[in-house]
Amino acid sequence: MKIAAVQTDIHLGDIDRNVARLAEGLKETARNGATLTVFPECALTGYCFPSLDEARKFAQPVNGSATEVLTAVCRELGVYTVFGTVEADGDRVFNTAILLGPSGLLGTYRKIHLPYLGVDKFATFGDRPFAVQNAGDLRVGMNICYDSAFPEAARSLTLLGADLIALPTNWPPGAECVAGYVLNARAMENAVYFAACNRVGTEASFRFIGRSRICGPDGSTLVTSNGDEEEILYAEIDPALARHKRVVRKVGEHAIDRLADRRPEMYAPLVEPHSLPRPGDRQVTV
Amino acid sequence: MKIAAVQTDIHLGDIDRNVARLAEGLKETARNGATLTVFPECALTGYCFPSLDEARKFAQPVNGSATEVLTAVCRELGVYTVFGTVEADGDRVFNTAILLGPSGLLGTYRKIHLPYLGVDKFATFGDRPFAVQNAGDLRVGMNICYDSAFPEAARSLTLLGADLIALPTNWPPGAECVAGYVLNARAMENAVYFAACNRVGTEASFRFIGRSRICGPDGSTLVTSNGDEEEILYAEIDPALARHKRVVRKVGEHAIDRLADRRPEMYAPLVEPHSLPRPGDRQVTV
Numbered sequence: 001m002k003i004a005a006v007q008t009d010i011h012l013g014d015i016d017r018n019v020a021r022l023a024e025g026l027k028e029t030a031r032n033g034a035t036l037t038v039f040p041e042c043a044l045t046g047y048c049f050p051s052l053d054e055a056r057k058f059a060q061p062v063n064g065s066a067t068e069v070l071t072a073v074c075r076e077l078g079v080y081t082v083f084g085t086v087e088a089d090g091d092r093v094f095n096t097a098i099l100l101g102p103s104g105l106l107g108t109y110r111k112i113h114l115p116y117l118g119v120d121k122f123a124t125f126g127d128r129p130f131a132v133q134n135a136g137d138l139r140v141g142m143n144i145c146y147d148s149a150f151p152e153a154a155r156s157l158t159l160l161g162a163d164l165i166a167l168p169t170n171w172p173p174g175a176e177c178v179a180g181y182v183l184n185a186r187a188m189e190n191a192v193y194f195a196a197c198n199r200v201g202t203e204a205s206f207r208f209i210g211r212s213r214i215c216g217p218d219g220s221t222l223v224t225s226n227g228d229e230e231e232i233l234y235a236e237i238d239p240a241l242a243r244h245k246r247v248v249r250k251v252g253e254h255a256i257d258r259l260a261d262r263r264p265e266m267y268a269p270l271v272e273p274h275s276l277p278r279p280g281d282r283q284v285t286v
Numbered sequence: 287m288k289i290a291a292v293q294t295d296i297h298l299g300d301i302d303r304n305v306a307r308l309a310e311g312l313k314e315t316a317r318n319g320a321t322l323t324v325f326p327e328c329a330l331t332g333y334c335f336p337s338l339d340e341a342r343k344f345a346q347p348v349n350g351s352a353t354e355v356l357t358a359v360c361r362e363l364g365v366y367t368v369f370g371t372v373e374a375d376g377d378r379v380f381n382t383a384i385l386l387g388p389s390g391l392l393g394t395y396r397k398i399h400l401p402y403l404g405v406d407k408f409a410t411f412g413d414r415p416f417a418v419q420n421a422g423d424l425r426v427g428m429n430i431c432y433d434s435a436f437p438e439a440a441r442s443l444t445l446l447g448a449d450l451i452a453l454p455t456n457w458p459p460g461a462e463c464v465a466g467y468v469l470n471a472r473a474m475e476n477a478v479y480f481a482a483c484n485r486v487g488t489e490a491s492f493r494f495i496g497r498s499r500i501c502g503p504d505g506s507t508l509v510t511s512n513g514d515e516e517e518i519l520y521a522e523i524d525p526a527l528a529r530h531k532r533v534v535r536k537v538g539e540h541a542i543d544r545l546a547d548r549r550p551e552m553y554a555p556l557v558e559p560h561s562l563p564r565p566g567d568r569q570v571t572v
Contacts (some may be wrong), residue, residue, distance in 0.1 A: 033506075049338075080443050093520050099436065112552050113547055113548075113549060113551050114543065114547065115540065115542045116532065116543040116546060117538075117541040117549055118536070118538070118539050119537070119540055120542060122364065125549070125554075126549075129552060129554070130555065138479065146547070148420060149542070149544070150472075150475065150548060150549075150571075151437030151475055151476055152437075152441075152548070152553045152556060153436075154548075155438075155555075155556060156552070156553060156556060159520045159555040159556070159558070160555060161414055169456075170483075172535070174533075174535055177470070177474055177504075181467035181471055181473065181505075182471045182475070184323060184463070184467050184471075185437075185467055185468045185470075185471035186471075188435075188463050188468065189436065189437055189468070189559065205536075205539075209490045217462045218463075219467075219468075225444030238511065244403060247460075249404070249458070249460050250404070250491075252403075253403070253404050253491075253555040254401065254403060254404030254405055255401065255402045255403040255404060256401045256402050256432065256435070257402040258332060258435070260402060260437060261399055261401065261402055261432070261436070262399070262438070263398050263399060263411070263412075263438075264434075264556065264557050264558060264559055265557075265559065266398050266412075266416065266438075266442070267417060267438045267442060267556055267557050268415070268441060268557065269416065269441075269442040269445040269446060270441060270445070270553055270556050270557065271548060271550050271551075271553050271557050272436060272445070272555065273287065273550055273551065
């Protein structure tokens with residue numbers, strides 16, 4: 001099967017324009033044979049709202065009219081898509097990724113890792129466990145942007161059965177290392193496909209660096225953008241390869257297994273709560 | 287402070303020769319100002335023993351004569367070293383790393399992640415928790431070779447306070463991705479120094495690829511070997527940089543924190559026991 005990542009500009013607060021851009025992108029990638037298309041983080045809404053009130057004004061319910069429009073496109077074309085939005089849930093807003101298919105809403109993911117200070121300051125911390133959804137025969141796990149700097153995120157999705165991790169992202173300058181090698185490590189260590197779609201353009205004081213990338217389960221780069229212009233990436237993937245965690249170096253003599261060789265009984269430090277200081281403005285209180 | 291990695295050949299079962307090689311390496315790196323020197327995995331003993339009986343014959347107690355010789359060198363020069371050995375413990379053998387300093391044995395680490403089949407087949411699974419030791423002012427965590435393919439290993443050491451992770455390794459062909467980008471990801475995601483020392487030469491059917499590398503807490507490569515010849519790498523490190531987990535992008539506006547931004551309450555899948563099949567010959571029963 002073929003997947004795509006639509007590296008594109010997003011217009012802050014212009015929902016109609018952004019929905020139209022996503023619909024147009026979906027039609028183009030479907031024409032080129034892609035059955036799953038990934039768009040950037042907050043692709044419906046834009047990202048850098050100047051206040052919580054502004055973010056609330058443009059935040060979208062996951063079952064709102066924008067989702068309906070895009071579901072209709074998925075149904076017409078028989079395809080799936082992952083894209084980001086600022087999600088409205090009562091007075092709270094989340095940085096959320098949505099998986100849609102021909103039958104409608106298949107899953108949502110609320111960004112779990114938020115930066116210490118600054119961007120995302122109006123978002124509430126993701127409050128639901130990592131989960132994997134089926135997009136046809138493909139098991140999709142969603143992470144968003146900064147999640148990829150935490151190996152726990154992709155690892156959790158892998159342990160829950162993901163074949164592919166879709167990463168809508170808004171990488172600014174400084175994230176080159178993530179685009180440049182961290183994704184490859186995530187794909188390799190988990191033996192999964194990893195499809196990161198970054199946006200381009202600027203918003204407020206933020207510039208976005210493009211460099212979207214799709215990696216294979218051996219850690220190789222299947223396709224990458226080397227620039228910060230609009231661009232669509234395509235890759236052929238085979239979910240069966242991501243379900244085979246064993247790497248045989250010499251038949252009968254030497255093999256490794258990315259999951260069976262784990263030693264979870266030794267990993268207690270990973271789940272111990274930490275009591276590190278956090279600034280008071282990190283989490284929205286409603 | 288300066289650290290070193292001595293990428294060198296090891297002779298299978300020739301303990302006297304290997305101890306002499308390590309002593310000579312330590313003297314050379316100390317002459318060049320290094321206070322911590324890392325050697326390869328199983329550097330005292332060699333690695334690919336043809337049977338458990340052969341491995342037992344050459345396995346070393348951690349407080350044996352080889353350790354005494356090397357401790358004397360550390361004491362004379364006022365330096366620290368990490369090196370690998372096949373460790374004898376009753377009838378069992380472990381693939382172990384040892385940290386020595388002027389005062390003697392500071393810590394040992396028994397390799398926790400063993401390949402599914404083949405190499406290491408005579409070793410018992412590491413049975414002690416990850417731990418960090420002080421080498422003077424530097425907090426050292428030890429991993430060995432294949433551990434680096436599991437993000438849980440370096441992460442656990444980081445959470446236990448490591449400034450630097452020392453990785454004695456025996457990378458064969460096929461481990462190029464680890465040498466090439468996984469180490470950088472480990473260093474970046476944990477904001478620690480990562481010093482990997484591989485061996486060169488061949489043993490039985492195994493060839494070792496060199497490509498030792500030392501990475502900094504921002505994920506950058508401080509120094510690397512691009513080949514499979516004997517070579518010594520040096521890097522200046524500052525433990526204080528590895529204790530500062532916060533990356534400030536714009537003062538007062540945007541910052542991330544490699545540890546404080548973790549969400550351990552969401553990581554339950556990481557420590558759930560798995561029931562994946564393992565071949566019967568994986569673990570030595572005594």
